[in-house]
Amino acid sequence: MKKQSKKVKKELTIEQKISRRNFISFTSFAVLAVGAFEGWRWLYKSPQEITGITGGTRKPLRRALNKTEIFFRRTVFSENHLVKTYPKSMAAKHVRVNSDIGVEASKKFDPAAWKLVVNKKAGEVLQVTLQDLMALPKTEIVYDFKCVEGWDQISHWAGVKFSDFIKHYQLDDYAKMQFVGMETPDKAYYVGIDMPSAMHPQTLLAYEMNDKLLPLEHGAPLRLIIPVKYGIKNLKRIGTISFSDTRPRDYWAEDGYDYYSGL
Ligand SMILES: Nc1nc2c(c(=O)[nH]1)N[C@H]1C(S)=C(S)[C@@H](COP(=O)(O)O)O[C@H]1N2
Ligand SMILES: [Mo]
Numbered sequence: 001m002k003k004q005s006k007k008v009k010k011e012l013t014i015e016q017k018i019s020r021r022n023f024i025s026f027t028s029f030a031v032l033a034v035g036a037f038e039g040w041r042w043l044y045k046s047p048q049e050i051t052g053i054t055g056g057t058r059k060p061l062r063r064a065l066n067k068t069e070i071f072f073r074r075t076v077f078s079e080n081h082l083v084k085t086y087p088k089s090m091a092a093k094h095v096r097v098n099s100d101i102g103v104e105a106s107k108k109f110d111p112a113a114w115k116l117v118v119n120k121k122a123g124e125v126l127q128v129t130l131q132d133l134m135a136l137p138k139t140e141i142v143y144d145f146k147c148v149e150g151w152d153q154i155s156h157w158a159g160v161k162f163s164d165f166i167k168h169y170q171l172d173d174y175a176k177m178q179f180v181g182m183e184t185p186d187k188a189y190y191v192g193i194d195m196p197s198a199m200h201p202q203t204l205l206a207y208e209m210n211d212k213l214l215p216l217e218h219g220a221p222l223r224l225i226i227p228v229k230y231g232i233k234n235l236k237r238i239g240t241i242s243f244s245d246t247r248p249r250d251y252w253a254e255d256g257y258d259y260y261s262g263l
Contacts, residue, residue: 053192053247055256069260073196077262083202083227086142091156095209097217098147101251102184103237111221114185116205118169119242126169130207130221136160136168141202146263147231157225159206163199174243175199181248182224185239192248192259193226193233202227205238230261 012020046058054062103109116133118126139161146152166175180198183190197203206225207214214220219236226233232252242248253259 052254053249054253054259057256065258069258069262073194073260073262077196077228083143083263086144086154088142088156090154091142091210092153093210095155095218096151096153098149098231100217100236102186102188103217103219105217107186109185109216109237111216114221116222116238117240118171119240120171120174128169133160133165133205133207133222137164139164139204141204141225141227143202143227145227145231145234148257148261156210157204157206158208158211159204159222159225161201162203162205162224163201165205166199171243177243178245179243179248181240181242181244182235182238183240184235184237187239189235189251190249191224191233191235192250192253193224193229194260197226197228197262200226200228228263230263232257233261 046060057065111130114130116128118128120126137160138158140156140158142154142156144152145155162180163175166172175195175198178195180193180195181190182193204225206219206223207221209215209218214223219238222238224233224235224238247253247259250259252261
């Protein structure tokens with residue numbers, strides 16, 4: 001019996017072989033196509049996440065994004081993993097100004113009257129002047145600043161390490177929370193940062209660029225310099241700092257950009 005069927009196979013004509021192959025490939029293609037369509041329909045029909053902190057995508061996609069974030073946080077991110085630094089001589093003399101939400105030149109702003117507002121529990125508020133910050137240990141960094149829009153530039157910043165600021169103002173209990181939120185004084189631009197990235201040894205509350213006080217367009221009197229994140233998280237002109245265990249609102253995440261935006 002076996003032998004006979006083998007014999008039959010061998011006797012298939014060229015035409016038969018071709019039509020059999022055609023049949024196999026068309027059927028597999030059809031099966032794949034139906035599969036792809038069903039997959040798409042599943043995604044299309046799955047519920048939209050609630051727009052709010054993040055930009056509104058299908059829930060399964062957000063689950064995937066969140067998993068990518070967890071993967072990055074566990075593998076790439078580490079307190080001991082430092083972003084590459086450069087000699088000062090390599091820092092750009094003409095630093096690019098990217099966008100100016102909340103720091104528009106047309107907006108009235110008096111840097112001399114500015115104070116950093118730290119929101120504590122039960123409505124308690126801590127106010128810090130630039131002089132207070134300048135009295136704390138100063139840390140400098142020269143690194144490659146990267147914008148998601150596709151440019152990067154080696155730049156030189158100086159200020160107070162966020163972790164030194166936390167220690168000095170005895171905010172250690174707040175630093176045990178999961179997130180820091182920072183907003184411009186007019187609340188037009190705002191970012192949410194996971195605590196490990198905020199407490200990273202290269203994260204600065206920066207008041208200087210190229211050895212001079214920050215120009216207004218770069219975020220005077222104080223901006224966030226967070227080398228483990230893309231430019232979008234490096235908020236210019238910090239007005240308030242808050243702490244929370246839920247994700248603070250984030251300007252670009254609301255538009256669908258990656259909330260974590262790590263490098
Ligand atoms: N207040 C405020 N901060 C901001 C922005 C902004 O529009 N407003 N843009 C962000 C983006 S997208 C980038 S790339 C950097 C650019 O910083 P720079 O203008 O000092 O180069 O600032 C970030 N911080
Ligand atoms: Mo950017």
